[in-house]
Amino acid sequence: MFEQLKLERFKAARFYMIYIAIALIAAAGGSYGYLKFPEGLGLGKVFADAVCDTSLLFVPATVTAWLLGNDFLYRTIHNPIKLGSSRASVIMAKALTAFAVSLMIHLTDITATIVGYGLRYGFDSSLFTTGNLLWLLVVMVQVCAITSFVVLIVFAAKNALAGIALTVVFTFITCNILRNFLDGKTAFKLSCFSLAQTNDVSTLVLSGIFAAITIAVVLGLTQLVFRKAEIK
């Protein structure tokens, strides 16, 4: 497992799409922070707006689908399995890498928005509260939960292109379209597809638990799908 993680880190570090995505997200987030918010709002409010924004989550989802799918495209998914690694460890190593990539891109979005605002109106300390830290942590778990669906899609599709296409459709529907119909519904509010909207502790705890359960269930499903599957 440790060896596989080293391998995944090597591949992620050389996957240029991650850098392109980070640059694009940084530009978009920075412009948004610079142009969207009025003066005197404070960095705390800007953070509150940026941390739960799901509109660009299709970007990290697509990039991770691409990164994971490449192993099916090049058939390099064979390598750890032929060496006797369990399929569960293959899934886990890839899931952890995907989580790291998604979090990096989402954190870039939040940071760029804050920096964009700060550059125009100045920086303040309203951002640094325990509540915001907990909020950020819960959102990170929720982003991992969304990413776990990407892992499931790629392992079920066992094909890079199909995995990317399905991921784009899935994230657009769940993170961008669904909120137009389900906004306000408790189940949707607590789900990972609506990143925690407030730093109310009870909401955050429930959202965090819900996201952790989602990760466990979705990765369990991935294992079920991939456990005995033929690898082309």
Add this chain to the structure above:
Amino acid sequence: MENIILQTNGLSVKYGSFTALDNVSICLKEKHIYGFIGENGAGKTTLMKVLTGLIYPTSGDFSLFGKNDEKDIMKMRRRIGSTIEAPTLYPNYTAYQNLELQRVLIGNPDKGVCDRLLELVGLKDVRSKKVKKFSMGMKQRLGIALALVGKPELLILDEPINGLDPKNISELRVLLKRLNEENDVTLFISSHILNELYLLATDYYIIHRGRMIESLTHDELDAKCRQYIKIKTAELPRCITVIENGLDEPEYKVIDDETMQLFSHTDKAEAVAKLLMENMIVTREFSVTEQSLEEYFLRLTGGAENV
């Protein structure tokens, strides 16, 4: 006594109503070189995929290095090197990076192994070249180097000479023989180039439509590959009549309009030649030949289609 390193018991793989492998049992002994022969779709790759964990069998089981528990088999797979169908390489990484990644994955602490393997397969000069710029033959050689990173005791190679030119084929044969003789590596190789396999293998398994139909040693193959007299003449119908009337119980096969193979009387080739001359039959070719492995395989499986 020779150690058995791999033994399968009634392995079957089914896809719906299609049976890709039907009750296949093989036994690989240490230090042997096994040639694995079959038509396209006969089940060669399927068996290799089962052995390397890429497919689960529908029924049957196998033991690897004496272990038959699934968890133990997974551990034992570290002792196998393999290329199945085509080398599994990262096209955007260099030859060296591909080997280095495999070394990291295996957990081999010997950092010099990648360069030594690149030298072994003749790719040292292109160690920093991206694999996507490699020819098929170079990829095959790198794939074999990849299989060797973990210093395997069993090497499973699926069509390793595909895409190689004659020089590379000969070099690969020498390399595989060296691995077998000097490092005691057991080899299980499938190939369509049967005459090349004949130069390498010590044992053969022949699979046909998912069933293992023959297993034999190199010596047994030589004994079974029958000698025959090849006769090529423009007057083949008359030649056949002469042979049928002039020889006791001749056993022959007509190949085409001008060619026949006479399997009997091979030890009396001069008498056969004299018989044809006495009957004024002019031959374009008259030679005593042995069946090749390819011909033997075709005879066994009943045709030249799909080979």
